[in-house]
Amino acid sequence: MQVFTNQLVKHSVFTKNEMSDKNLVQEIIQHNNHQAFEELVNRYKKMVITTGMGFLSNYHDAEDIAQDVFIELYKSLPEFRNESKLSTWIYRITVNKSLNFLRRRKRETIISSFWGDKRKENGESKFNIHLIDEPINSNLETREQHRLLRNAINKLPDNQRIALILSTYQELSYKEIAEVMEVSLSAVESLLFRAKSNLRKVMVKQK
Amino acid sequence: MRCEKVNSLMEEYLRGELEPKNLGEFEKHLAECTQCRSNLEVVKMLLDLANNELSKYNENPYFGSRILSKIEAQKENIRSDIRIRLVTYATVAAAVAMGIFIGNKLGNMGTKVITSTSDAELIADDYLTQTTENIYSFNIEDSENSNKK
Ligand SMILES: [Zn+2]
Numbered sequence: 493m494q495v496f497t498n499q500l501v502k503h504s505v506f507t508k509n510e511m512s513d514k515n516l517v518q519e520i521i522q523h524n525n526h527q528a529f530e531e532l533v534n535r536y537k538k539m540v541i542t543t544g545m546g547f548l549s550n551y552h553d554a555e556d557i558a559q560d561v562f563i564e565l566y567k568s569l570p571e572f573r574n575e576s577k578l579s580t581w582i583y584r585i586t587v588n589k590s591l592n593f594l595r596r597r598k599r600e601t602i603i604s605s606f607w608g609d610k611r612k613e614n615g616e617s618k619f620n621i622h623l624i625d626e627p628i629n630s631n632l633e634t635r636e637q638h639r640l641l642r643n644a645i646n647k648l649p650d651n652q653r654i655a656l657i658l659s660t661y662q663e664l665s666y667k668e669i670a671e672v673m674e675v676s677l678s679a680v681e682s683l684l685f686r687a688k689s690n691l692r693k694v695m696v697k698q699k
Numbered sequence: 700m701r702c703e704k705v706n707s708l709m710e711e712y713l714r715g716e717l718e719p720k721n722l723g724e725f726e727k728h729l730a731e732c733t734q735c736r737s738n739l740e741v742v743k744m745l746l747d748l749a750n751n752e753l754s755k756y757n758e759n760p761y762f763g764s765r766i767l768s769k770i771e772a773q774k775e776n777i778r779s780d781i782r783i784r785l786v787t788y789a790t791v792a793a794a795v796a797m798g799i800f801i802g803n804k805l806g807n808m809g810t811k812v813i814t815s816t817s818d819a820e821l822i823a824d825d826y827l828t829q830t831t832e833n834i835y836s837f838n839i840e841d842s843e844n845s846n847k848k
Contacts, residue, residue, distance in 0.1 A: 689738060
């Protein structure tokens with residue numbers, strides 16, 4: 493099988509759609525094959541962007557982050573040693589890039605709110621940054637509920653938030669989440685239990 | 700069934716994918732546990748929110764080629780970046796190997812033995828001047844846990 497694939501590459505009958513991730517990675521590292529990298533991007537772009545959306549709740553920011561993720565992936569492929577699945581590796585880069593983006597945005601929001609107030613004093617209008625996509629649901633009650641829940645998710649500790657987003661936005665199994673986060677299965681179970689309980693305290697009024 | 704277990708099955712339950720053998724115990728626990736019932740409500744909202752947000756995903760056919768042109772534009776930077784990483788990686792590997800070697804020597808002399816690769820990696824890190832941001836593993840503090848300590 494291995495020999496067969498190598499022959500395919502040698503005779504440049506490049507059937508990228510049938511190539512495994514592993515073979516694509518080899519093509520990229522050994523021959524700097526951009527076509528192979530583009531195939532990899534196309535395979536994983538939806539996964540990366542939708543994961544980013546889970547953290548940022550904004551499609552355009554998530555797409556920006558995804559660009560950084562794939563450039564980072566391109567740089568890091570020589571270090572990737574097939575010990576884990578490629579998707580696990582890509583998830584880790586995506587999570588880290590998303591969290592870094594949020595930290596940066598938080599800093600910038602603090603700075604801009606300071607300058608915004610200064611401008612207000614000077615009679616200038618305070619500028620608004622569009623942080624979150626408007627929910628498309630027309631039901632007012634549901635919209636308010638989503639907004640509350642979004643805020644609550646954003647306030648969860650990083651670990652709980654990562655597990656929650658991989659679980660709800662990516663439908664990853666507990667085992668897959670454990671691999672991405674490099675923690676035990678029972679740690680994932682506990683993180684998600686605490687995440688849901690924390691959200692419940694905000695969302696559900698106890699009778 | 701414990702609360703943790705019940706919570707871990709909620710998504711499957713709401714998607715109608717819960718195995719019949721678990722269904723009985725799951726529903727029995729829910730009938731008796733207010734908190735889990737509330738958590739289930741939250742999970743329902745969560746799945747709804749996720750569906751709502753993810754419906755804004757657009758398939759962008761130019762995405763791949765845009766990345767390639769970015770990589771092309773930053774070619775030189777990226778190449779030197781990869782070189783630095785590989786050198787760093789090789790240095791760490793060498794230092795780890797040396798750490799284990801020194802560890803064994805020290806062990807023979809009756810001093811503390813470096814028992815795991817991670818010990819050796821820590822030592823290796825000390826000797827590395829060039830540290831690149833490691834974004835392939837997590838180093839995230841769980842604020843709840845640290846509060847408890
Ligand atoms: Zn319970």
